[in-house]
Amino acid sequence: MGTDFKHSTRSAVERYSDALVGLSRSIHAEPELAFAEHRSAAKVADLLEAEGFEVERGVADLETAFTASYGSGDLVLGLCAEYDALPEVGHACGHNVIAAASTGAGLALRDVADALGLTVRVIGTPAEEVGGGKVLMLERGVFDDVAFSMMVHPAPYEAVAARSLAITDVEVHYTGKPSHAAAAPHLGVNAADAITVAQVAIGLARQHLEPGQMVSGIVTRGGTVPNVVPAHTSAMFDLRAEDLESLRSLEARIFRCFEAGALATGCTHEIVKVSPVYAELTPDPWLADAYRTAATALGRTPLGPAEEARHKIGSTDMGNVTRALPAIHPTIAIDCGDAVNHQIEFATACASASADRAVLDGALALAWTAVSAATDDHQRTRLRAGAA
Incomplete structure:
Protein backbone atom coordinates (compact mmCIF):
# COMPACT_ATOMS: atom_id res chain seq x y z
CA MET A 1 0.00 0.00 0.00
CA LEU A 165 -25.80 -17.88 10.94
CA ALA A 166 -28.27 -18.22 8.11
CA ILE A 167 -31.76 -17.19 9.17
CA THR A 168 -35.36 -17.15 8.08
CA ASP A 169 -38.10 -15.20 9.93
CA VAL A 170 -41.55 -16.76 9.83
CA GLU A 171 -44.97 -16.10 11.30
CA VAL A 172 -47.53 -18.82 11.93
CA HIS A 173 -51.20 -17.86 12.09
CA TYR A 174 -53.85 -20.19 13.55
CA THR A 175 -57.58 -19.86 12.98
CA GLY A 176 -60.09 -21.64 15.17
CA LYS A 177 -63.65 -20.87 16.30
CA PRO A 178 -64.76 -18.52 19.11
CA SER A 179 -67.18 -19.52 21.80
CA HIS A 180 -68.03 -18.68 25.39
CA ALA A 181 -65.19 -20.09 27.47
CA ALA A 182 -67.52 -21.16 30.32
CA ALA A 183 -71.02 -21.57 28.87
CA ALA A 184 -70.03 -23.45 25.69
CA PRO A 185 -66.28 -24.17 25.50
CA HIS A 186 -67.01 -27.43 23.67
CA LEU A 187 -68.27 -25.41 20.71
CA GLY A 188 -65.00 -23.51 20.34
CA VAL A 189 -61.79 -24.39 18.51
CA ASN A 190 -58.93 -22.94 20.53
CA ALA A 191 -56.24 -21.28 18.42
CA ALA A 192 -54.18 -20.49 21.53
CA ASP A 193 -53.93 -24.21 22.22
CA ALA A 194 -52.54 -24.65 18.72
CA ILE A 195 -49.63 -22.34 19.53
CA THR A 196 -49.05 -24.17 22.81
CA VAL A 197 -48.87 -27.53 21.04
CA ALA A 198 -46.49 -26.09 18.44
CA GLN A 199 -44.25 -24.62 21.15
CA VAL A 200 -44.13 -27.91 23.01
CA ALA A 201 -43.29 -29.76 19.79
CA ILE A 202 -40.50 -27.27 19.05
CA GLY A 203 -39.16 -27.63 22.59
CA LEU A 204 -39.02 -31.42 22.25
CA ALA A 205 -37.44 -31.13 18.80
CA ARG A 206 -34.51 -29.10 20.16
CA GLN A 207 -32.71 -32.20 21.44
CA HIS A 208 -32.56 -33.48 17.86
CA LEU A 209 -31.46 -30.30 16.10
CA GLU A 210 -28.21 -30.31 14.15
CA PRO A 211 -25.22 -28.44 15.62
CA GLY A 212 -25.64 -24.73 14.99
CA GLN A 213 -29.41 -24.86 14.48
CA MET A 214 -31.43 -22.54 16.72
CA VAL A 215 -35.10 -21.59 17.15
CA SER A 216 -36.42 -18.57 19.05
CA GLY A 217 -39.90 -17.12 19.01
CA ILE A 218 -42.60 -14.99 20.59
CA VAL A 219 -46.39 -15.07 20.65
CA THR A 220 -47.58 -11.96 18.85
CA ARG A 221 -51.31 -12.56 19.31
CA GLY A 222 -52.67 -14.84 22.00
CA GLY A 223 -56.36 -13.99 22.15
CA THR A 224 -58.47 -11.07 23.32
CA VAL A 225 -60.19 -11.81 26.63
CA PRO A 226 -60.13 -14.96 28.79
CA ASN A 227 -63.88 -15.62 28.58
CA VAL A 228 -63.80 -16.07 24.80
CA VAL A 229 -62.14 -19.10 23.25
CA PRO A 230 -59.37 -17.58 21.08
CA ALA A 231 -60.16 -17.92 17.40
CA HIS A 232 -57.14 -16.11 15.98
CA THR A 233 -53.56 -16.36 17.25
CA SER A 234 -50.10 -15.91 15.80
CA ALA A 235 -46.44 -16.29 16.68
CA MET A 236 -43.17 -15.23 15.09
CA PHE A 237 -40.06 -17.40 15.02
CA ASP A 238 -36.45 -16.96 13.96
CA LEU A 239 -34.95 -20.14 12.52
CA ARG A 240 -31.13 -20.14 12.31
CA ALA A 241 -28.52 -22.60 11.10
CA GLU A 242 -24.85 -22.80 10.17
CA ASP A 243 -25.63 -22.46 6.47
CA LEU A 244 -28.50 -22.33 4.00
CA GLU A 245 -28.52 -26.10 3.49
CA SER A 246 -28.92 -26.78 7.21
CA LEU A 247 -31.52 -24.03 7.42
CA ARG A 248 -33.69 -25.79 4.87
CA SER A 249 -33.76 -29.00 6.95
CA LEU A 250 -34.55 -27.01 10.11
CA GLU A 251 -37.37 -25.22 8.34
CA ALA A 252 -38.96 -28.53 7.32
CA ARG A 253 -38.78 -29.84 10.90
CA ILE A 254 -40.25 -26.70 12.50
CA PHE A 255 -43.00 -26.42 9.90
CA ARG A 256 -44.10 -29.92 10.94
CA CYS A 257 -44.33 -28.64 14.53
CA PHE A 258 -46.62 -25.86 13.29
CA GLU A 259 -48.74 -28.47 11.52
CA ALA A 260 -48.94 -30.46 14.75
CA GLY A 261 -50.56 -27.51 16.50
CA ALA A 262 -53.23 -27.31 13.84
CA LEU A 263 -53.81 -31.06 13.70
CA ALA A 264 -54.12 -31.48 17.47
CA THR A 265 -56.66 -28.69 17.88
CA GLY A 266 -58.61 -28.73 14.64
CA CYS A 267 -57.43 -25.25 13.65
CA THR A 268 -56.28 -24.20 10.25
CA HIS A 269 -52.89 -22.53 9.95
CA GLU A 270 -50.87 -20.36 7.60
CA ILE A 271 -47.10 -19.84 7.54
CA VAL A 272 -45.83 -16.48 6.28
CA LYS A 273 -42.19 -15.58 5.64
CA VAL A 274 -41.54 -12.16 7.15
CA SER A 275 -38.19 -11.39 5.50
CA PRO A 276 -36.04 -12.76 2.71
CA VAL A 277 -33.76 -15.59 3.82
CA TYR A 278 -30.38 -14.33 5.08
CA ALA A 279 -27.38 -16.44 4.08
Whole structure:
Protein backbone atom coordinates (compact mmCIF):
# COMPACT_ATOMS: atom_id res chain seq x y z
CA MET A 1 0.00 0.00 0.00
CA GLY A 2 1.45 3.37 -1.01
CA THR A 3 2.51 5.58 1.88
CA ASP A 4 1.00 8.61 0.17
CA PHE A 5 -2.44 6.98 -0.07
CA LYS A 6 -2.23 5.88 3.56
CA HIS A 7 -1.31 9.37 4.69
CA SER A 8 -3.98 11.01 2.53
CA THR A 9 -6.81 8.80 3.79
CA ARG A 10 -5.74 9.24 7.41
CA SER A 11 -5.68 13.00 6.97
CA ALA A 12 -9.16 12.93 5.45
CA VAL A 13 -10.61 10.92 8.34
CA GLU A 14 -9.03 13.33 10.81
CA ARG A 15 -10.39 16.29 8.86
CA TYR A 16 -13.93 14.87 8.90
CA SER A 17 -13.76 13.42 12.41
CA ASP A 18 -16.19 15.92 13.95
CA ALA A 19 -18.70 15.44 11.12
CA LEU A 20 -18.47 11.64 11.31
CA VAL A 21 -18.84 11.47 15.07
CA GLY A 22 -21.68 13.97 14.82
CA LEU A 23 -23.37 11.80 12.20
CA SER A 24 -23.10 8.72 14.39
CA ARG A 25 -24.44 10.52 17.45
CA SER A 26 -27.29 12.12 15.50
CA ILE A 27 -28.48 8.80 14.03
CA HIS A 28 -28.21 7.22 17.48
CA ALA A 29 -30.36 9.96 19.00
CA GLU A 30 -33.24 9.41 16.55
CA PRO A 31 -33.62 5.63 16.07
CA GLU A 32 -35.87 4.53 13.23
CA LEU A 33 -37.16 1.07 12.36
CA ALA A 34 -36.82 -0.96 9.17
CA PHE A 35 -37.90 0.77 5.94
CA ALA A 36 -38.82 3.90 7.93
CA GLU A 37 -35.29 5.31 8.37
CA HIS A 38 -36.13 8.55 6.56
CA ARG A 39 -34.18 10.93 8.78
CA SER A 40 -31.22 8.58 9.17
CA ALA A 41 -30.85 7.87 5.45
CA ALA A 42 -31.13 11.58 4.68
CA LYS A 43 -28.42 12.46 7.21
CA VAL A 44 -25.94 10.14 5.51
CA ALA A 45 -26.94 11.00 1.95
CA ASP A 46 -27.00 14.75 2.61
CA LEU A 47 -23.46 14.75 4.03
CA LEU A 48 -22.08 12.81 1.09
CA GLU A 49 -23.94 14.96 -1.42
CA ALA A 50 -22.56 18.11 0.21
CA GLU A 51 -19.06 16.67 -0.21
CA GLY A 52 -19.39 16.09 -3.94
CA PHE A 53 -20.83 12.59 -4.18
CA GLU A 54 -23.50 11.93 -6.79
CA VAL A 55 -26.49 10.75 -4.78
CA GLU A 56 -29.45 8.74 -6.03
CA ARG A 57 -32.23 8.32 -3.49
CA GLY A 58 -34.98 5.74 -3.35
CA VAL A 59 -33.02 3.15 -5.32
CA ALA A 60 -34.40 -0.38 -5.81
CA ASP A 61 -37.90 0.99 -5.16
CA LEU A 62 -37.01 1.40 -1.48
CA GLU A 63 -37.69 4.86 -0.08
CA THR A 64 -34.86 4.76 2.45
CA ALA A 65 -32.21 3.20 0.20
CA PHE A 66 -29.67 5.28 -1.71
CA THR A 67 -26.35 5.22 -3.53
CA ALA A 68 -23.71 7.94 -3.30
CA SER A 69 -20.91 7.65 -5.87
CA TYR A 70 -17.62 9.41 -6.51
CA GLY A 71 -14.99 8.74 -9.16
CA SER A 72 -15.04 6.94 -12.47
CA GLY A 73 -12.55 4.11 -11.96
CA ASP A 74 -13.17 0.66 -13.34
CA LEU A 75 -12.89 -0.92 -9.89
CA VAL A 76 -16.16 -0.27 -8.05
CA LEU A 77 -16.18 -0.44 -4.26
CA GLY A 78 -19.49 -0.72 -2.39
CA LEU A 79 -19.41 0.52 1.20
CA CYS A 80 -22.60 -0.59 2.93
CA ALA A 81 -24.20 1.81 5.40
CA GLU A 82 -26.84 0.44 7.74
CA TYR A 83 -28.98 2.74 9.88
CA ASP A 84 -32.09 0.91 11.08
CA ALA A 85 -32.70 0.41 14.80
CA LEU A 86 -34.53 -2.06 17.02
CA PRO A 87 -37.93 -1.60 18.69
CA GLU A 88 -37.71 -0.30 22.28
CA VAL A 89 -33.90 -0.62 22.60
CA GLY A 90 -33.00 1.73 19.72
CA HIS A 91 -29.48 1.44 18.32
CA ALA A 92 -28.56 -1.59 20.40
CA CYS A 93 -26.81 -3.08 17.38
CA GLY A 94 -24.79 0.04 16.63
CA HIS A 95 -25.95 0.75 13.11
CA ASN A 96 -25.21 4.41 13.76
CA VAL A 97 -21.52 3.43 13.97
CA ILE A 98 -21.80 1.37 10.78
CA ALA A 99 -23.33 4.24 8.80
CA ALA A 100 -20.75 6.75 9.99
CA ALA A 101 -17.77 4.41 9.41
CA SER A 102 -18.82 3.63 5.83
CA THR A 103 -19.43 7.32 5.20
CA GLY A 104 -15.98 8.08 6.61
CA ALA A 105 -14.34 5.47 4.41
CA GLY A 106 -16.05 6.98 1.38
CA LEU A 107 -14.89 10.47 2.26
CA ALA A 108 -11.36 9.22 2.98
CA LEU A 109 -11.15 7.61 -0.47
CA ARG A 110 -12.79 10.46 -2.37
CA ASP A 111 -9.67 12.50 -3.12
CA VAL A 112 -7.59 9.47 -4.13
CA ALA A 113 -10.30 7.66 -6.09
CA ASP A 114 -9.08 8.76 -9.51
CA ALA A 115 -5.45 7.98 -8.70
CA LEU A 116 -6.49 4.51 -7.54
CA GLY A 117 -8.82 3.87 -10.47
CA LEU A 118 -11.72 3.50 -8.06
CA THR A 119 -15.38 4.33 -8.13
CA VAL A 120 -16.30 4.77 -4.49
CA ARG A 121 -19.94 4.05 -3.77
CA VAL A 122 -21.58 4.32 -0.38
CA ILE A 123 -24.72 2.19 -0.50
CA GLY A 124 -27.45 3.05 1.98
CA THR A 125 -29.02 -0.28 2.93
CA PRO A 126 -32.20 -0.15 5.03
CA ALA A 127 -33.89 -2.86 7.06
CA GLU A 128 -31.07 -5.15 8.17
CA GLU A 129 -32.72 -6.10 11.47
CA VAL A 130 -35.80 -7.33 9.65
CA GLY A 131 -36.80 -6.97 6.02
CA GLY A 132 -33.59 -7.85 4.18
CA GLY A 133 -32.80 -4.56 2.49
CA LYS A 134 -29.55 -5.83 1.00
CA VAL A 135 -31.26 -8.94 -0.36
CA LEU A 136 -33.82 -6.81 -2.15
CA MET A 137 -31.11 -4.48 -3.46
CA LEU A 138 -29.09 -7.43 -4.73
CA GLU A 139 -32.13 -8.83 -6.53
CA ARG A 140 -32.90 -5.42 -8.05
CA GLY A 141 -29.44 -4.84 -9.50
CA VAL A 142 -27.87 -2.32 -7.11
CA PHE A 143 -24.75 -4.47 -6.67
CA ASP A 144 -24.46 -5.62 -10.30
CA ASP A 145 -21.35 -3.57 -11.12
CA VAL A 146 -19.82 -3.64 -7.63
CA ALA A 147 -16.48 -5.48 -7.61
CA PHE A 148 -16.15 -5.77 -3.83
CA SER A 149 -18.08 -4.64 -0.80
CA MET A 150 -17.29 -3.88 2.83
CA MET A 151 -18.72 -2.62 6.08
CA VAL A 152 -17.71 -2.80 9.74
CA HIS A 153 -19.99 -3.66 12.67
CA PRO A 154 -19.55 -2.72 16.35
CA ALA A 155 -19.39 -5.65 18.78
CA PRO A 156 -17.88 -6.58 22.15
CA TYR A 157 -14.88 -8.08 20.34
CA GLU A 158 -12.77 -7.59 17.21
CA ALA A 159 -13.27 -10.18 14.44
CA VAL A 160 -11.92 -9.86 10.90
CA ALA A 161 -13.51 -12.80 9.09
CA ALA A 162 -16.67 -12.64 11.19
CA ARG A 163 -19.08 -15.56 10.86
CA SER A 164 -22.85 -15.50 11.09
CA LEU A 165 -25.80 -17.88 10.94
CA ALA A 166 -28.27 -18.22 8.11
CA ILE A 167 -31.76 -17.19 9.17
CA THR A 168 -35.36 -17.15 8.08
CA ASP A 169 -38.10 -15.20 9.93
CA VAL A 170 -41.55 -16.76 9.83
CA GLU A 171 -44.97 -16.10 11.30
CA VAL A 172 -47.53 -18.82 11.93
CA HIS A 173 -51.20 -17.86 12.09
CA TYR A 174 -53.85 -20.19 13.55
CA THR A 175 -57.58 -19.86 12.98
CA GLY A 176 -60.09 -21.64 15.17
CA LYS A 177 -63.65 -20.87 16.30
CA PRO A 178 -64.76 -18.52 19.11
CA SER A 179 -67.18 -19.52 21.80
CA HIS A 180 -68.03 -18.68 25.39
CA ALA A 181 -65.19 -20.09 27.47
CA ALA A 182 -67.52 -21.16 30.32
CA ALA A 183 -71.02 -21.57 28.87
CA ALA A 184 -70.03 -23.45 25.69
CA PRO A 185 -66.28 -24.17 25.50
CA HIS A 186 -67.01 -27.43 23.67
CA LEU A 187 -68.27 -25.41 20.71
CA GLY A 188 -65.00 -23.51 20.34
CA VAL A 189 -61.79 -24.39 18.51
CA ASN A 190 -58.93 -22.94 20.53
CA ALA A 191 -56.24 -21.28 18.42
CA ALA A 192 -54.18 -20.49 21.53
CA ASP A 193 -53.93 -24.21 22.22
CA ALA A 194 -52.54 -24.65 18.72
CA ILE A 195 -49.63 -22.34 19.53
CA THR A 196 -49.05 -24.17 22.81
CA VAL A 197 -48.87 -27.53 21.04
CA ALA A 198 -46.49 -26.09 18.44
CA GLN A 199 -44.25 -24.62 21.15
CA VAL A 200 -44.13 -27.91 23.01
CA ALA A 201 -43.29 -29.76 19.79
CA ILE A 202 -40.50 -27.27 19.05
CA GLY A 203 -39.16 -27.63 22.59
CA LEU A 204 -39.02 -31.42 22.25
CA ALA A 205 -37.44 -31.13 18.80
CA ARG A 206 -34.51 -29.10 20.16
CA GLN A 207 -32.71 -32.20 21.44
CA HIS A 208 -32.56 -33.48 17.86
CA LEU A 209 -31.46 -30.30 16.10
CA GLU A 210 -28.21 -30.31 14.15
CA PRO A 211 -25.22 -28.44 15.62
CA GLY A 212 -25.64 -24.73 14.99
CA GLN A 213 -29.41 -24.86 14.48
CA MET A 214 -31.43 -22.54 16.72
CA VAL A 215 -35.10 -21.59 17.15
CA SER A 216 -36.42 -18.57 19.05
CA GLY A 217 -39.90 -17.12 19.01
CA ILE A 218 -42.60 -14.99 20.59
CA VAL A 219 -46.39 -15.07 20.65
CA THR A 220 -47.58 -11.96 18.85
CA ARG A 221 -51.31 -12.56 19.31
CA GLY A 222 -52.67 -14.84 22.00
CA GLY A 223 -56.36 -13.99 22.15
CA THR A 224 -58.47 -11.07 23.32
CA VAL A 225 -60.19 -11.81 26.63
CA PRO A 226 -60.13 -14.96 28.79
CA ASN A 227 -63.88 -15.62 28.58
CA VAL A 228 -63.80 -16.07 24.80
CA VAL A 229 -62.14 -19.10 23.25
CA PRO A 230 -59.37 -17.58 21.08
CA ALA A 231 -60.16 -17.92 17.40
CA HIS A 232 -57.14 -16.11 15.98
CA THR A 233 -53.56 -16.36 17.25
CA SER A 234 -50.10 -15.91 15.80
CA ALA A 235 -46.44 -16.29 16.68
CA MET A 236 -43.17 -15.23 15.09
CA PHE A 237 -40.06 -17.40 15.02
CA ASP A 238 -36.45 -16.96 13.96
CA LEU A 239 -34.95 -20.14 12.52
CA ARG A 240 -31.13 -20.14 12.31
CA ALA A 241 -28.52 -22.60 11.10
CA GLU A 242 -24.85 -22.80 10.17
CA ASP A 243 -25.63 -22.46 6.47
CA LEU A 244 -28.50 -22.33 4.00
CA GLU A 245 -28.52 -26.10 3.49
CA SER A 246 -28.92 -26.78 7.21
CA LEU A 247 -31.52 -24.03 7.42
CA ARG A 248 -33.69 -25.79 4.87
CA SER A 249 -33.76 -29.00 6.95
CA LEU A 250 -34.55 -27.01 10.11
CA GLU A 251 -37.37 -25.22 8.34
CA ALA A 252 -38.96 -28.53 7.32
CA ARG A 253 -38.78 -29.84 10.90
CA ILE A 254 -40.25 -26.70 12.50
CA PHE A 255 -43.00 -26.42 9.90
CA ARG A 256 -44.10 -29.92 10.94
CA CYS A 257 -44.33 -28.64 14.53
CA PHE A 258 -46.62 -25.86 13.29
CA GLU A 259 -48.74 -28.47 11.52
CA ALA A 260 -48.94 -30.46 14.75
CA GLY A 261 -50.56 -27.51 16.50
CA ALA A 262 -53.23 -27.31 13.84
CA LEU A 263 -53.81 -31.06 13.70
CA ALA A 264 -54.12 -31.48 17.47
CA THR A 265 -56.66 -28.69 17.88
CA GLY A 266 -58.61 -28.73 14.64
CA CYS A 267 -57.43 -25.25 13.65
CA THR A 268 -56.28 -24.20 10.25
CA HIS A 269 -52.89 -22.53 9.95
CA GLU A 270 -50.87 -20.36 7.60
CA ILE A 271 -47.10 -19.84 7.54
CA VAL A 272 -45.83 -16.48 6.28
CA LYS A 273 -42.19 -15.58 5.64
CA VAL A 274 -41.54 -12.16 7.15
CA SER A 275 -38.19 -11.39 5.50
CA PRO A 276 -36.04 -12.76 2.71
CA VAL A 277 -33.76 -15.59 3.82
CA TYR A 278 -30.38 -14.33 5.08
CA ALA A 279 -27.38 -16.44 4.08
CA GLU A 280 -24.42 -17.05 6.35
CA LEU A 281 -21.38 -14.78 5.98
CA THR A 282 -18.68 -16.14 3.69
CA PRO A 283 -15.99 -13.43 3.92
CA ASP A 284 -13.42 -13.06 1.16
CA PRO A 285 -10.12 -14.38 2.61
CA TRP A 286 -7.82 -11.87 0.91
CA LEU A 287 -9.93 -8.86 1.84
CA ALA A 288 -10.18 -10.17 5.41
CA ASP A 289 -6.38 -10.47 5.62
CA ALA A 290 -5.96 -6.96 4.23
CA TYR A 291 -8.41 -5.61 6.80
CA ARG A 292 -6.57 -7.47 9.58
CA THR A 293 -3.34 -5.75 8.55
CA ALA A 294 -5.06 -2.36 8.54
CA ALA A 295 -6.79 -2.84 11.89
CA THR A 296 -3.60 -4.08 13.50
CA ALA A 297 -1.70 -1.06 12.19
CA LEU A 298 -4.28 1.11 13.96
CA GLY A 299 -3.49 -0.55 17.27
CA ARG A 300 -6.43 -2.92 17.35
CA THR A 301 -6.09 -6.60 18.24
CA PRO A 302 -8.43 -8.85 16.27
CA LEU A 303 -9.17 -12.38 17.43
CA GLY A 304 -7.01 -15.07 15.89
CA PRO A 305 -8.57 -17.18 13.12
CA ALA A 306 -9.25 -20.21 15.36
CA GLU A 307 -10.96 -18.19 18.08
CA GLU A 308 -12.75 -16.11 15.46
CA ALA A 309 -14.31 -19.25 13.99
CA ARG A 310 -15.90 -20.07 17.35
CA HIS A 311 -17.72 -16.74 17.55
CA LYS A 312 -20.97 -16.13 15.70
CA ILE A 313 -22.42 -12.63 15.34
CA GLY A 314 -26.06 -13.63 14.90
CA SER A 315 -27.38 -13.14 11.37
CA THR A 316 -27.11 -10.43 8.71
CA ASP A 317 -28.26 -9.80 5.16
CA MET A 318 -24.64 -8.94 4.41
CA GLY A 319 -24.25 -12.71 4.19
CA ASN A 320 -26.15 -12.62 0.90
CA VAL A 321 -23.74 -9.97 -0.39
CA THR A 322 -20.73 -12.12 0.53
CA ARG A 323 -22.25 -14.99 -1.44
CA ALA A 324 -22.75 -12.78 -4.50
CA LEU A 325 -19.37 -10.98 -4.64
CA PRO A 326 -16.12 -10.62 -2.67
CA ALA A 327 -17.02 -8.89 0.58
CA ILE A 328 -16.23 -8.65 4.28
CA HIS A 329 -18.17 -7.79 7.41
CA PRO A 330 -15.61 -7.44 10.23
CA THR A 331 -16.57 -6.42 13.74
CA ILE A 332 -14.89 -3.60 15.65
CA ALA A 333 -14.73 -3.65 19.44
CA ILE A 334 -16.26 -0.98 21.63
CA ASP A 335 -16.12 -0.69 25.41
CA CYS A 336 -19.48 -2.13 26.46
CA GLY A 337 -18.68 -3.96 29.69
CA ASP A 338 -20.59 -7.23 29.90
CA ALA A 339 -23.23 -6.07 27.43
CA VAL A 340 -23.75 -7.65 24.02
CA ASN A 341 -25.56 -6.54 20.89
CA HIS A 342 -29.32 -6.06 21.24
CA GLN A 343 -29.11 -5.11 24.93
CA ILE A 344 -29.99 -1.61 26.13
CA GLU A 345 -26.53 -1.31 27.72
CA PHE A 346 -24.96 -1.92 24.32
CA ALA A 347 -27.12 0.85 22.85
CA THR A 348 -25.72 3.20 25.47
CA ALA A 349 -22.18 2.13 24.58
CA CYS A 350 -22.82 2.95 20.91
CA ALA A 351 -22.94 6.64 21.82
CA SER A 352 -19.70 6.75 23.80
CA ALA A 353 -16.12 7.83 23.29
CA SER A 354 -15.23 4.22 22.48
CA ALA A 355 -17.90 4.09 19.76
CA ASP A 356 -16.68 7.42 18.39
CA ARG A 357 -13.19 5.92 18.13
CA ALA A 358 -14.65 2.87 16.38
CA VAL A 359 -16.25 5.14 13.77
CA LEU A 360 -12.91 6.72 12.91
CA ASP A 361 -10.80 3.56 13.13
CA GLY A 362 -13.40 1.61 11.19
CA ALA A 363 -13.49 4.22 8.45
CA LEU A 364 -9.73 4.22 8.12
CA ALA A 365 -9.36 0.42 8.24
CA LEU A 366 -11.94 0.10 5.44
CA ALA A 367 -10.20 2.80 3.41
CA TRP A 368 -6.78 1.18 3.81
CA THR A 369 -8.25 -2.19 2.80
CA ALA A 370 -9.64 -0.61 -0.36
CA VAL A 371 -6.26 0.99 -1.12
CA SER A 372 -4.56 -2.40 -0.72
CA ALA A 373 -7.00 -3.99 -3.16
CA ALA A 374 -6.71 -1.20 -5.71
CA THR A 375 -2.89 -1.20 -5.69
CA ASP A 376 -2.40 -4.98 -5.90
CA ASP A 377 -2.46 -5.87 -9.59
CA HIS A 378 -3.42 -9.50 -9.05
CA GLN A 379 -6.25 -8.72 -6.65
CA ARG A 380 -7.47 -5.84 -8.77
CA THR A 381 -7.74 -8.17 -11.76
CA ARG A 382 -9.52 -10.80 -9.66
CA LEU A 383 -12.04 -8.36 -8.26
CA ARG A 384 -12.74 -6.74 -11.61
CA ALA A 385 -13.27 -10.13 -13.26
CA GLY A 386 -16.02 -10.99 -10.80
CA ALA A 387 -17.91 -7.78 -11.55
CA ALA A 388 -17.57 -8.02 -15.32
